[in-house]
Amino acid sequence: MISEKVSLGTINPIIPTDYPDPDVIRVGDVYYLASTTMHFFPGCEILRSYDLLHWEHAAYVYDKLDSTEGQCLSNGENIYGKGMWAPCLRYHNGCFYLSFCANDTQKTYLYKADSINGPWKKQYIDGFYHDGSILFDGDRVFIAFGNREIKLVELDSELKGPKKGGLQRVLLRDENNPRLGYEGCHFYKINDRYYLFLIHSLPDRWMRTQNYFMATSLEGEFRGGELFCDDMGYFGQGVAQGGIVDTPEGHWFTMLFQDRGGVGRTPFLLPLRFKGANPYIEENGKLPSEIEICNTNPDHKYLSLTGSDDFSKTGKISNTEDGRVTTDAAFDSFGMRSFWQWNHQPEISLVKVDTRKRELVLSTDRICDKFDQAINTLTQRMTLPRSRASVIVNASGLKVGDRAGLGILCEEYCYLAIEKTDDGKQLLLISKENGDEVVKYTQSLGDEESYVFRVDANTYAPVGNATVFWKKLSENEFKPVPFSKSLQFTLAHFVGCRFALFILSMKNSGGKVSFSDFKYEVY
Missing domain, CATH: 2.115.10.20 (Glycosyl hydrolase domain; family 43)
Known part of the structure; x- marks a missing residue:
């Protein structure tokens, strides 16, 4: 002591x-x-x-x-x-x-x-x-x-x-x-x-x-x-x-x-x-x-309340002697690292952590046309004064009408997604403004299946802001999307803004997205 x-x-x-x-x-x-x-x-x-x-x-x-x-x-x-x-x-x-x-x-x-x-x-x-x-x-x-x-x-x-x-x-x-x-x-x-x-x-x-x-x-x-x-x-x-x-x-x-x-x-x-x-x-x-x-315990090493995740481990550990399933202290009972939380109660049968491929795989079982109604949206808190999240998004499992990517969850949310269309894939930035979803940016994508999305959040002031970036997996430099999102606390959600991984199906259920190499930084 x-x-x-x-x-x-x-x-x-x-x-x-x-x-x-x-x-x-x-x-x-x-x-x-x-x-x-x-x-x-x-x-x-x-x-x-x-x-x-x-x-x-x-x-x-x-x-x-x-x-x-x-x-x-x-x-x-x-x-x-x-x-x-x-x-x-x-x-x-x-x-x-x-x-x-x-x-x-x-x-x-x-x-x-x-x-x-x-x-x-x-x-x-x-x-x-x-x-x-x-x-x-x-x-x-x-x-x-x-x-x-x-x-x-x-x-x-x-x-x-x-x-x-x-x-x-x-x-x-x-x-x-x-x-x-x-x-x-x-x-x-x-x-x-x-x-x-x-x-x-x-x-x-x-x-x-x-x-x-x-x-x-x-x-x-x-x-x-x-x-x-x-x-x-x-x-x-x-x-x-x-x-x-x-x-x-x-x-x-x-x-x-x-x-x-x-x-x-x-x-x-x-x-x-x-x-x-x-x-x-x-x-x-x-x-x-x-x-x-x-x-009272000066040598203790504290686990971070936010963090990166390479999806190489889950917290469900089987005990072969009596068949019990226990949970590592760094993980929750769903098998996710403890700094993750689902937006609402998850349908865990649609979630898979592939530790061999080091991927989080989310699937859909219903039609949904709004980001804040998408089940199994996985979130982390933002951190003062500035925090950054990036993730690799693999779109090979998307169906036509699916959108998947990285978002900011709050009342007036926004998200950057890969959308599968009849004509191929497109990059899509959606922002909710005055209660309505507004398309702020679109761009046709090529044949690549994987892209990296990034959100930089400045949250020091009562009304902060976030900027959005993306790149092909093979590229070194991120490209900025010409858009800035206001970040603020509202009573409608009564919580702070969060980084969010998501998929939603607007036409046909059954699509899936794979996330890998999630990185979290405070700067």
């Missing part, structure tokens, strides 16, 4: 990509962080750290939720801007608990596991608990939740629903804020006092602030106020909403997030201090210039 002082200016944001609504706990000398994953599968990613500064993938909680038409992108349905959000992660009596609500199903889910790696057992909590936060208090258990009106409900011992005759009350109201009332509950008991940490917006302008309220009993009045109001020098975007955690040495921190434009919502680590029982972040109106961090 090593303690070191670190400048705040060099560690924020802690994770320069889209991990919103962070809830963080410590179990022994290990920290875990759960985050919103919305419509992506596998879902509810949990990260691991030994120093609160560096994070790596630890687990996904589920491969599927309820397999609804929306979750599966079936019959024109989707769950963009919905799905799971604002998870609560707890560890109690040797068991991990993970709860969240899903706004497409209007249900509250609870998963339990003895190990962070699972298996996670699913159940429901009767009721819909927006931004719910669970508190274990002796032999009683409670959930605080809500928007504008923050409520408390005592749950039964199995966390299946409200306890008959249990405590239910309103803790706070913030109904007159014209922008955002209190929400984003994080609920704790520290030294016999009860703490609520919440966000809301300044009433006179849009800016998130972090707030706290404290009471000496669950029946008592919760009092408090603003805890942190600062944009950390970034375009008036406040830093707020997240959990708190203590270190083995007894220091406290809070993990909040900030809207960072097209890249999404990025976590920030801030020191949390106490004057008596009252928490505070700033000292004399300013953040301390440095904080002391305790590293």
